[in-house]
Amino acid sequence: MPVPSSPIITQSFSEQVCKWLNKMHLRYEINLETAFATHIEIRNDNGRLLSLVLVNLEDWQKSGSPDNWQLEFCDLINRRKTGEKSVLIWEDYWLTEPQVVKSRISAMLGISxxxxxxxxxxxxxxxxxxxxxxxxxxxxxxxxxxxxxxxxxxxxxxxxxxxxxxxxxxxxxxxxxxxxxxxxxxxxxxxxxxxxxxxxxxxxxxxxxxxxGLDKLLMAFVREKNPDDIMTYADREWSEGAGYEKIGFERISETQPMQFYLSSEDMTRTAKSSLGAIAICNAGSIKFVKTYKLPD
Structure with a gap:
């Protein structure tokens, strides 16, 4: 499958992630491999656990379907209900935004x-x-x-x-x-x-x-604009939005997983299909709202 970079990538998605984890001296183990995903559990020096679910695009093309995606999604949510931090990462994000993905994983592990x-x-x-x-x-x-x-x-x-x-x-x-x-x-x-x-x-x-940081930015915005409410969305591939709830946002509704089309040439995601595009699913989102009192 073509990838959007000139060097030939010989390592699989999970192998690339494991190589980075080794470089970061993080303890991890591969505890499950499904038809299209690899589950990796990471522990830092403080014992903090983070589970990564890595979706390999080539394997997804061979074995991915709405039914087994729903099973993967339900497993992700159930893990979080037990208090486990669990993140789902599609391979295209690793290929196009590796530094952002690594930064977010590091932040969740407390090593940033x-x-x-x-x-x-x-x-x-x-x-x-x-x-x-x-x-x-x-x-x-x-x-x-x-x-x-x-x-x-x-x-x-x-x-x-x-x-x-x-x-x-x-x-x-x-x-x-x-x-x-x-x-x-x-x-x-x-x-x-x-x-x-x-x-x-x-x-x-x-x-x-x-x-x-987010709370301080929000307070500056509120002082200037005096909103009646502020709404936002949490990406369920990364979390259930606990950070928003911590600063006073209320969980309002959920958006179910949606289908997108991924260009195999440049790894861009669109809502419309095109020749050679790969049909993939996201994990949906959660809508949060924080309501502010009107001035007297």
């Missing part, structure tokens, strides 16, 4: 560079700055947004960064997180218009975990 949001400064940023950051640090890149905020770590706090953390140490600040928001949707109500916004994207800098 930790930065406290209280050390950062928040301010508005332009579309170009937000897009440049999200293209590098978000799995689904950037989308057009009405409002954008960034978190900046001032140079005086660069001392908290590990010696091997790569960044421009001569810069006056470091952009470590970005959140983007939609224009408001306005609903007519008896007590006046209701303004609802969507949190479109949130990402932290590769290799970092910004403790309290």
């Amino acid at each position: 560079q930790k930065i406290a949001a209280r050390l950062t400064q928040v301010r508005r940023i332009d579309q170009e700055t937000a897009s440049h950051f999200l293209e590098k640090n978000h799995l689904n890149a950037s989308v057009s947004a009405k409002t954008r905020f960034g978190l900046f770590l001032p140079k005086r706090y660069f001392r908290i960064l590990k010696s091997d953390f790569e960044c421009d140490r001569e810069s006056e600040e470091l952009l470590v997180a970005v959140a983007t928001f939609s224009a408001p949707r306005v609903f007519a109500r008896e007590d006046g218009p209701f303004r609802s916004f969507e949190l479109l994207r949130f990402a932290s800098l590769l290799g970092t975990n910004i403790s309290g």
